[in-house]
Amino acid sequence: MFRFLTAGESHGPCLTMIVEGLPAGLTVEKDIIDADLRRRQGGYGRGGRMKIEKDAISFLSGVRHGKTLGSPITLQIENRDWVNWEERMSAEPVEAEIEAVSRIRPGHADFTGAIKYGHKDVRNVIERSSSRETASRVAVGGLCRQFLGQFGISVHSHVLSVVEVGYEEERAMTPAAYPEEMWEAVEASPMRCADEALTEKMIARILEAKRTGDTCGGVFEVVAFGAPIGLGSYSQWDRRLSTRLGMAMMSIPSVKAMEIGAGFGATRATGSHVHDVLRHAEDGSWFHLTNNAGGIEGGITNGEPIVVRVGVKPIPTLAHPLPSVDLASGENIEQSRYERSDVCVVPAAGVVGEAMMNIVLTEALIEKFGGDSMEEMQKHFRA
Numbered sequence: 001m002f003r004f005l006t007a008g009e010s011h012g013p014c015l016t017m018i019v020e021g022l023p024a025g026l027t028v029e030k031d032i033i034d035a036d037l038r039r040r041q042g043g044y045g046r047g048g049r050m051k052i053e054k055d056a057i058s059f060l061s062g063v064r065h066g067k068t069l070g071s072p073i074t075l076q077i078e079n080r081d082w083v084n085w086e087e088r089m090s091a092e093p094v095e096a097e098i099e100a101v102s103r104i105r106p107g108h109a110d111f112t113g114a115i116k117y118g119h120k121d122v123r124n125v126i127e128r129s130s131s132r133e134t135a136s137r138v139a140v141g142g143l144c145r146q147f148l149g150q151f152g153i154s155v156h157s158h159v160l161s162v163v164e165v166g167y168e169e170e171r172a173m174t175p176a177a178y179p180e181e182m183w184e185a186v187e188a189s190p191m192r193c194a195d196e197a198l199t200e201k202m203i204a205r206i207l208e209a210k211r212t213g214d215t216c217g218g219v220f221e222v223v224a225f226g227a228p229i230g231l232g233s234y235s236q237w238d239r240r241l242s243t244r245l246g247m248a249m250m251s252i253p254s255v256k257a258m259e260i261g262a263g264f265g266a267t268r269a270t271g272s273h274v275h276d277v278l279r280h281a282e283d284g285s286w287f288h289l290t291n292n293a294g295g296i297e298g299g300i301t302n303g304e305p306i307v308v309r310v311g312v313k314p315i316p317t318l319a320h321p322l323p324s325v326d327l328a329s330g331e332n333i334e335q336s337r338y339e340r341s342d343v344c345v346v347p348a349a350g351v352v353g354e355a356m357m358n359i360v361l362t363e364a365l366i367e368k369f370g371g372d373s374m375e376e377m378q379k380h381f382r383a
């Protein structure tokens with residue numbers, strides 16, 4: 001069984017991840033994980049924190065001489081900002097009077113977290129509800145990316161829209177719609193969007209929001225290539241790959257919607273226009289003429305690219321803050337609080353979405369072809 005846990009506060013000393021269930025003998029490179037962490041930190045619209053943090057992992061256990069041991073893998077990311085927070089975030093009691101955060105930011109976990117856990121200082125909520133935690137998932141996803149690569153599976157993401165600015169045409173989802181050069185263009189774009197003109201328009205839209213102290217959401221798409229037929233199952237509700245991808249994508253802070261394949265588009269067409277016709281090729285392989293199912297039928301991969309589109313709300317911390325409540329006084333206030341913040345995180349959220357896809361596919365692949373070593377797993381996979 002593959003599983004992982006993450007721990008760490010946003011301004012604590014570090015983020016820590018424990019990963020269990022990867023087979024022994026997998027070659028893992030720190031640089032590949034660090035590259036993914038850098039991709040999460042990028043994208044037009046990020047704020048000041050990303051300039052401070054230069055995320056990189058250390059392996060603390062489970063890897064020796066570049067290969068997994070089959071024992072739990074511990075990864076750590078240091079928070080460079082910790083030096084500025086040592087007193088405020090000290091695990092030990094401190095002499096100094098630390099000012100409590102009490103003004104609630106609408107759309108954040110500030111209100112729900114403070115009421116749920118009985119915190120008088122909202123700092124105790126923010127520190128863990130912060131999306132800094134998603135760096136941990138990207139690190140685990142970077143390990144999974146290397147594992148999946150050994151089985152010919154690759155995962156990409158790109159941005160489809162920001163607020164109302166996006167692709168006008170519905171996109172086909174067959175492999176031909178995603179040429180290799182497209183992903184190169186995505187990686188070169190500050191919006192992680194292959195279309196240069198659209199990239200410019202998205203940037204202009206973010207600047208416009210920034211000028212008025214506002215924020216932007218949007219939609220990203222994650223695509224997985226090379227997944228074999230048969231991952232996931234219809235046999236129980238929670239074994240469907242669609243269920244698991246839904247949970248994984250919806251777990252990303254600020255994500256409010258997800259579609260698989262044609263998604264809501266399929267509800268606006270009739271069956272004869274939606275279902276993907278299956279074909280058997282002369283070489284014995286299977287393929288579909290279209291991919292409206294987004295690579296999943298009956299909760300099981302069907303051999304086509306797995307395509308999910310994910311909706312991200314505008315981020316909650318506004319430079320021009322909304323009215324709210326002060327938790328300490330109980331008074332309604334005209335302006336909630338502003339803390340250094342991003343304006344648009346859709347490109348970065350897409351990188352987190354890639355990580356979650358890598359994690360879900362790793363779990364499903366191990367479930368189907370599992371083995372204690374890579375050699376054993378490769379044998380099962382080939383068979």
Ligand SMILES: Cc1cc2nc3c(=O)[nH]c(=O)nc-3n(C[C@H](O)[C@H](O)[C@H](O)COP(=O)(O)O)c2cc1C
Nearest residue numbers: 108109129131253254315316317341342345348349
């Ligand atoms: C990569 C990433 C970066 C984010 N950065 C910020 C930020 O700088 N400021 C902010 O208010 N929200 C940010 N968010 C969103 C909040 O973390 C999120 O909206 C909040 O925790 C409430 O959770 P919910 O939107 O899922 O309800 C970010 C989300 C992601 C995925």
